[in-house]
Amino acid sequence: MSRIYLLVEGQTEEAFVGELLTPHYARIGLYLTPIIVSTSPGHRGGVVSYAKIKPQIIRLCRQDARAKVSTLFDLYALPTDFPGKADAGYPANGTGVQKANYLEARLQQDINEPNFLPNLLVHEFEALLFTAPQKFAEWTDDAEVVTALASAVQGSAPEDINDSPQTAPSKRVLAVMPEYQKTFHGPLIACEIGLDAMRLACPHFNAWLARLEGFKPLNA
Structure with a gap:
């Protein structure tokens, strides 16, 4: 151990x-x-x-x-x-x-x-969730959320999303999904994505x- x-x-x-x-x-x-x-x-x-x-x-x-x-x-x-x-x-x-x-x-x-x-x-932490933006679909009725989040990593990696006060990973999520609750949604979406991905x-x-x-x- x-x-x-x-x-x-x-x-x-x-x-x-x-x-x-x-x-x-x-x-x-x-x-x-x-x-x-x-x-x-x-x-x-x-x-x-x-x-x-x-x-x-x-x-x-x-x-x-x-x-x-x-x-x-x-x-x-x-x-x-x-x-x-x-x-x-x-x-x-x-x-x-x-x-x-x-x-x-x-x-x-x-x-x-x-x-x-x-x-x-x-x-x-939210950068990890950009591994699979489609997993946000289970927590919102707005189809545009997944499209917007996926565009943030188009041609790049989640860890390449920058860190300005407007475009940091969590700010991007909140901009398109105001109901996102970090402590509730974050760990659940991470578990759905899985460590391997x-x-x-x-x-x-x-x-x-x-x-x-x-x-x-x-x-x-």
Whole structure:
């Protein structure tokens, strides 16, 4: 058995891990536990300040040194104090994957714990749902929703959808489907799409899962 604690951004990611990742990986001896970040006493959810997140990551790493610790944070709208965001070498005009790789490396350096594996979603959780826009049809009576969402990934990959306040994945969904509820619809649609399809369409997400799989017991 291998334990992996995932510090996640909010309830959507917690449900995604609990409903899709945890059951899948338990079959090979990997036990994933999602933990929502704390933002203030009595409040959870949202990476609003790295200064508040860093102690939580380090505490998780040190309280169970035999376990692995990873993150499930959105690249989109990370706080300005996040490691690497203010660097001269930050690839601000690069692809989402280039940005994520750079910030993950800086986060790894800053946390500096041997059992820590940084991970950022490119650009946010909803990008995974663009793997199969047709799955939104089950949750809306508006046929134009699927057409509009499919056009966003025409000739590109879900992780290539950009991260402006108007065109980030979640903003595109809400623009055509105002009734979309992130914490309700998001995990359900993700489960309907399935891990195999999301991994095929989202290379950065796939690479993270591959690294997690490297922690499985040798006899699994």
